[in-house]
Amino acid sequence: MPDSKMDETKKKKKKTAECCGYPISIFFIVVNEFCERFSYYGMRAVLVLYFRYFLLWDDDLATSIYHAFVALCYLTPILGAIIADSWLGKFKTIIYLSIVYAVGQVVMAVSTIHDITDANRDGTPDNFTLHIALSMLGLVLIALGTGGIKPCVAAFGGDQFQEHQSRQLNTFFSVFYLCINAGSLLSTLITPVLRAQECGIHTQQQCYPLAFGVPAALMVVSLVVFIAGSGMYTKTAPEGNIMGSVCKCIWFALNNRFRHRSDIYPKREHWMDWAEEKYDKLLIAQIKMVLKVLFLYIPLPMFWTLFDQKGSRWTLQATTMTGDFGGFVLQPDQMQTVNPILILTLVPIMDRIIFPLIKKCGLNFSPLKRMTVGMLFAATAFIAAALVQMEIDKTLPNFPSSSESQLKVVNMHSESLIVTVPSQEPLLIGSFESSPDYITFDQQDIRLAFNTTPEINKDLSLIKGSRQTLIIPSEPAEMYLKEDIKSKPKEGKNAVRFVNGWTAYLNITNLESSLQPSETSNYTLVSQGMRKFTLTDGIQSCEFSRKFGFGSSYTFLIPSDLFSTDCESIKEIEDMQPNSVHMALQIPQYFLITTGEVMFSVTGLQFSYSQAPKNMKSVLQAGWLCTNAVGNIIVLIVAELGKLPKQWAEYVLFASLLVAVSIIFSIMAYFYTYIDPAEIEAEILKQQETDPDKKKKKETLEMEEKENEQEIKQTKI
Numbered sequence: 116m117p118d119s120k121m122d123e124t125k126k127k128k129k130k131t132a133e134c135c136g137y138p139i140s141i142f143f144i145v146v147n148e149f150c151e152r153f154s155y156y157g158m159r160a161v162l163v164l165y166f167r168y169f170l171l172w173d174d175d176l177a178t179s180i181y182h183a184f185v186a187l188c189y190l191t192p193i194l195g196a197i198i199a200d201s202w203l204g205k206f207k208t209i210i211y212l213s214i215v216y217a218v219g220q221v222v223m224a225v226s227t228i229h230d231i232t233d234a235n236r237d238g239t240p241d242n243f244t245l246h247i248a249l250s251m252l253g254l255v256l257i258a259l260g261t262g263g264i265k266p267c268v269a270a271f272g273g274d275q276f277q278e279h280q281s282r283q284l285n286t287f288f289s290v291f292y293l294c295i296n297a298g299s300l301l302s303t304l305i306t307p308v309l310r311a312q313e314c315g316i317h318t319q320q321q322c323y324p325l326a327f328g329v330p331a332a333l334m335v336v337s338l339v340v341f342i343a344g345s346g347m348y349t350k351t352a353p354e355g356n357i358m359g360s361v362c363k364c365i366w367f368a369l370n371n372r373f374r375h376r377s378d379i380y381p382k383r384e385h386w387m388d389w390a391e392e393k394y395d396k397l398l399i400a401q402i403k404m405v406l407k408v409l410f411l412y413i414p415l416p417m418f419w420t421l422f423d424q425k426g427s428r429w430t431l432q433a434t435t436m437t438g439d440f441g442g443f444v445l446q447p448d449q450m451q452t453v454n455p456i457l458i459l460t461l462v463p464i465m466d467r468i469i470f471p472l473i474k475k476c477g478l479n480f481s482p483l484k485r486m487t488v489g490m491l492f493a494a495t496a497f498i499a500a501a502l503v504q505m506e507i508d509k510t511l512p513n514f515p516s517s518s519e520s521q522l523k524v525v526n527m528h529s530e531s532l533i534v535t536v537p538s539q540e541p542l543l544i545g546s547f548e549s550s551p552d553y554i555t556f557d558q559q560d561i562r563l564a565f566n567t568t569p570e571i572n573k574d575l576s577l578i579k580g581s582r583q584t585l586i587i588p589s590e591p592a593e594m595y596l597k598e599d600i601k602s603k604p605k606e607g608k609n610a611v612r613f614v615n616g617w618t619a620y621l622n623i624t625n626l627e628s629s630l631q632p633s634e635t636s637n638y639t640l641v642s643q644g645m646r647k648f649t650l651t652d653g654i655q656s657c658e659f660s661r662k663f664g665f666g667s668s669y670t671f672l673i674p675s676d677l678f679s680t681d682c683e684s685i686k687e688i689e690d691m692q693p694n695s696v697h698m699a700l701q702i703p704q705y706f707l708i709t710t711g712e713v714m715f716s717v718t719g720l721q722f723s724y725s726q727a728p729k730n731m732k733s734v735l736q737a738g739w740l741c742t743n744a745v746g747n748i749i750v751l752i753v754a755e756l757g758k759l760p761k762q763w764a765e766y767v768l769f770a771s772l773l774v775a776v777s778i779i780f781s782i783m784a785y786f787y788t789y790i791d792p793a794e795i796e797a798e799i800l801k802q803q804e805t806d807p808d809k810k811k812k813k814e815t816l817e818m819e820e821k822e823n824e825q826e827i828k829q830t831k832i
């Protein structure tokens with residue numbers, strides 16, 4: 116940095132106003148971060164539902180696009196960092212990319228207004244292509260904005276502190292993390308409620324425009340707050356294309372090392388020292404600092420691989436558990452809010468009690484040690500998850516393997532039946548009853564015999580890996596097979612279906628179509644709690660209510676005396692018992708992973724800032740965020756490839772991998788020496804001032820290069 120520029124920065128630093136030892140400007144930065152994270156997590160909370168129920172995409176497409184979006188959000192930080200450090204500076208980069216971000220959020224909110232294409236006013240959009248195009252454009256802008264500003268905001272916050280404020284600087288990163296989690300917690304609670312409202316001009320629909328509109332508004336507020344602090348910030352100027360210089364310098368050092376590979380040349384301390392002939396000592400020293408930290412980052416994605424499974428595997432685990440807490444009922448996906456809640460309590464506890472206590476005990480709990488311990492906490496969290504999974508497995512139905520098939524028999528006939536099943540004792544099935552449980556067969560083709568007059572023999576071809584029910588209607592000869600669900604219903608819901616034993620067609624609330632006599636409906640999913648079904652044949656009707664738990668499946672048998680008993684004679688067959696392991700059992704694993712997050716993530720944020728040279732702070736923040744992107748990509752790959760037969764075994768495998776990685780990391784950390792980049796930079800600048808030869812050497816080399824180039828040109832002519 117030219118001296119005049121450095122003086123300018125120093126002068127500006129002196130002027131910063133303080134409150135309780137902190138620069139006042141950071142108030143604007145933390146409020147900005149709170150609003151931005153509210154905007155990001157709020158939008159993310161309803162995104163999959165928007166894909167699924169507004170754009171009507173299937174589950175697979177909706178989740179793939181969602182994950183691709185999240186991965187993009189953690190890849191774009193590198194772009195933002197390059198723009199900030201090489202071209203616009205952090206302040207302008209944050210402003211410009213926040214505008215892109217806010218526009219993206221507005222476009223996204225507009226794409227959810229069904230009225231814009233609902234010409235026939237039937238409540239569904241007429242032109243899905245327009246809605247898809249708008250939402251994809253919105254998401255790309257959001258990813259560019261949120262990812263682009265992410266490394267700049269943290270580093271810009273750090274820039275506000277002066278040398279004597281190093282204690283406050285560490286507290287700043289903790290407060291910054293608290294704001295992230297306060298914003299995300301509030302928005303993940305609020306936006307789903309907004310979505311559940313009904314709104315619209317012509318027809319009332321789920322209010323996605325409000326659910327996306329509020330995050331858009333918060334992003335605008337975030338930008339306004341950031342601009343409001345404009346006069347108070349310490350703004351470090353960018354120093355030209357620093358990334359270009361870094362790449363050229365590394366390339367030159369590698370080439371030069373290769374050209375001088377013979378033993379006759381004296382060895383140099385570091386391979387980057389081979390760039391000394393052409394590049395400034397300061398730049399070489401800065402690159403060494405960055406490379407040292409980036410090398411240390413190599414094992415880190417494994418932490419995020421485990422951490423990010425909170426949102427996928429752990430939420431799926433919660434769908435096989437019960438969330439009835441007496442006074443309130445927690446849905447499986449709401450369990451994730453435990454993470455930000457714990458962050459809000461654990462960060463102050465760690466900062467105020469645990470870390471000072473460790474220091475008082477005379478232990479040196481250095482940042483890299485904290486990060487290693489953080490990793491071990493995350494590994495223990497997965498062991499806890501495996502133990503919970505084992506408990507759940509004990510309560511799960513015995514689903515068929517891919518080579519087995521399962522069968523249940525439901526008797527809607529007016530008399531009991533004796534069914535002879537291959538390699539089983541004959542089954543006695545009462546009228547309006549079913550066989551006690553599913554019978555498992557290794558073979559696909561089976562023959563059943565029924566004691567009716569005349570006796571019926573039925574050949575069945577079962578589906579491998581499936582569960583089926585054989586429905587014997589009032590006229591047994593017309594028996595038929597119906598396929599059953601073979602896994603727990605999604606999102607902790609309950610799967611219900613009806614077999615119509617009434618003599619006429621029936622309309623039942625929640626079912627897609629009316630049910631013919633003897634017909635069995637498809638499954639319909641109902642949420643936990645009291646659910647009411649109205650049954651009508653067009654003339655008579657009755658109501659049937661039942662309280663549901665989580666993750667059960669029932670077949671309801673409708674008898675011929677339905678209306679005379681006012682629906683009370685409806686019989687239920689439990690195909691899958693409700694979940695019995697309580698979601699509270701997940702709290703220990705959330706506690707462990709969040710403790711790990713506080714030690715690993717908050718410390719990593721501070722470490723990335725403190726070990727970066729002044730002109731590469733955003734680049735190192737981006738490198739730090741990239742470890743998260745790589746971790747997410749590993750989750751996607753492992754989810755596709757490594758399907759272990761038992762979920763608990765997969766959790767143990769991940770925990771073991773992270774323990775192995777943390778051992779490697781601790782060895783790497785042992786050899787890492789903490790530096791004060793500002794001190795090193797100042798020392799080199801001082802040395803350069805007292806080394807008049809250096810400038811001359813560089814000029815000679817440049818002239819030699821120019822001459823060489825001219826020679827080459829002339830020989831070409």
Ligand SMILES: CC(C)C[C@H](NC(=O)[C@@H](N)Cc1ccccc1)C(=O)O
Nearest residue numbers: 295296299300451454455458716743
């Ligand atoms: C982990 C990210 C790289 C950093 C940070 N995230 C968090 O702090 C999470 N604890 C937030 C969260 C909120 C709701 C549900 C799960 C996680 C960030 O977003 O910057």
